[in-house]
Amino acid sequence: MNTFFTILANDYRRTVPRLAGTLIMTFVMFVMILLAVYVTHLQQIKGHIAYIPSGTDVSVPGHPSYLDVTVLLTEPPRSSLYKQTYDAVVRAGADGTITVDTLRNDAFRAMVVRAFSTRPGADAAVPQPAGTAARNTGVNIVGFLLMFLLMQSFSNMFVFADDKEQGQLVRISSTPAPFASYLAAHCVYSVSLIAPSWIILAVLDACGVNVGFTLAEYALLILVISFSGVCSRSCSIRSSANRITRICSETRRSCLQRSSPAVSTPLLRNIRRSTYSSARCPRKGSWTLHAHLLPAARAVTQERSCTCSVSDLLCLPYRVQCCGNGGRQGFCRTIPAALPDHSVKKTASTEVSPEDHRFSLPLML
């Protein structure tokens, strides 16, 4: 859990430079919710109907006010139904019968049939379909929010994307920190930034505005949508994990190959278990090891006071050089294999004495 909360806190710290974008997106969602509520109450038209009379009379037949009727003398293309230019095409027969062609459901078809089967001018006689206005508000709100929720949840996963691009993911994965906690922290962070949209809905609901669905339903919908965005961004986790596993195994194999067989097993055990003791200097030579092996190197040098915190996960790989004859009496020192860009800029020099950086852990943040 320590890793989870540390990563979560770190994610929020990384949000600060992007605060403007997050606030703008929240504001946009607020506007979209208001727009959806407004449009739902404004929208009275339930369907756009193309009416084809039996003769050449182009006068619009009597129809309920909630239907928008366009009289056409020729059949509209079938694609107009797919593009929803028209919701239904009504053909009037010479004997007064009508045929309705629509891609919408049977309830809509029945409503159109009822509307055009009544006598002309009987607007009020045809009851408005028992359309659930409340549901329409909810459908509109979710529809209007869908794209922005996906975009925001997608962009909120920059924490994972940046870690991956900058190579931090490999280092984090090669440490004792639980990878599941790391991912869970990112997911919780991403979803938490979407919570304001639900809070806006809750406030509107509390103010008496009809928002359609219940708040619990909205919570579920927003959660599902946001997780879709998170998952789409994290879809390459599997490939990343495979890559990480490969790199780690290569590192271990490299250690094995460079170490003498007699002493490689304890070192390998240390790598696997990430224990900080009983490591022995394998033999004279040098190894490029990841940061989590640094404690093992310290153990070799009899310095047991080291502590490995989450911040250690963000270190660059270290090069461990063993100069002794092997065993606990050997002498080891650690040399940074490379320096992070910002460190290079700060020191204005790439010439770094190994002793100066002995056991120092330059942070990437």
Next chain:
Amino acid sequence: MLEGAMTASNCFMERDIKKPNLRIMYSPAGPSAVWLSKLTASFLFDYVLHCMLLAVLCPALHITLGARPLVFIALMAPIEFASAALGIFFCCVFHCEETTSTLLSTVISIFGFLGGTFFPTDGLGKTIAALSRVSPVRWLNDAFFALACDDSTQYVLPVCAAAAALSAALMIGCKLLFRTEDYL
């Protein structure tokens, strides 16, 4: 298909690809080989991927491409090429993949919004319906829906001609604006 512009911009100026591009530029291949190869690669990638999507989704979801499925698939090609050319051209103008992606993503989203990708705009009044005519997404929707639903090829030639003209103009722009110094 228009999103292919972002594939092209990523393929052209993504951070990790910039340095390899530099190596190509100083090879005997010449500078035009860089953007032209990226353009071709992006186009082929998008086109093949979308064709594979059609091959999977059409039988799975019982979608029909109309009486002329080959014309439908062939019509996708010039549009994919023009989108890839657009992405490369924006990269040549802005010299930055992130700016290009952000700008193209916004522009394409607005076009998609106006063109009725997310919901039909015809029902939102005459003003919105007229405004949607500005969006190329609307015209592409019309062309593909006419082909798939009405078996009508009336939009095929105009769309092909417009895409070819746009591709030619953008490629000339790339040729004029592409500078090797941008990679240093």
